Amino acid sequence: MDLRAAVWQKSSRSGSNGGQCVEVAANLPGVVAVRDSKDPDGPKLLFTPTAWGTFVHGIKTNQFDH
Numbered sequence: 001m002d003l004r005a006a007v008w009q010k011s012s013r014s015g016s017n018g019g020q021c022v023e024v025a026a027n028l029p030g031v032v033a034v035r036d037s038k039d040p041d042g043p044k045l046l047f048t049p050t051a052w053g054t055f056v057h058g059i060k061t062n063q064f065d066h
Contacts, residue, residue: 001031001033001046003025003033003044005027005028005030006025006027006033007025007027008024008025008035008040009024009025009026010022010023010061011023011024014037020042021036021037021039022035022036022037023035023036023040024052026049030048030049031046031047031048032046032047032048032051032052033045033046033047034046034047
């Protein structure tokens with residue numbers, strides 16, 4: 001998939017120290033792309049908007065806490 005039009009946004013929870021951060025591009029039709037901010041030319045993960053929304057909901061409702 002061509003991601004040149006992707007507008008990447010860093011998580012609001014990311015610190016400014018260059019640590020472990022992800023960036024998300026949600027401006028592409030039918031897909032949400034995720035990448036490692038330290039490796040912007042590296043691999044990207046692609047999700048359907050529904051799958052991404054389910055994942056984000058799980059984070060917000062602590063479904064992944066041990």
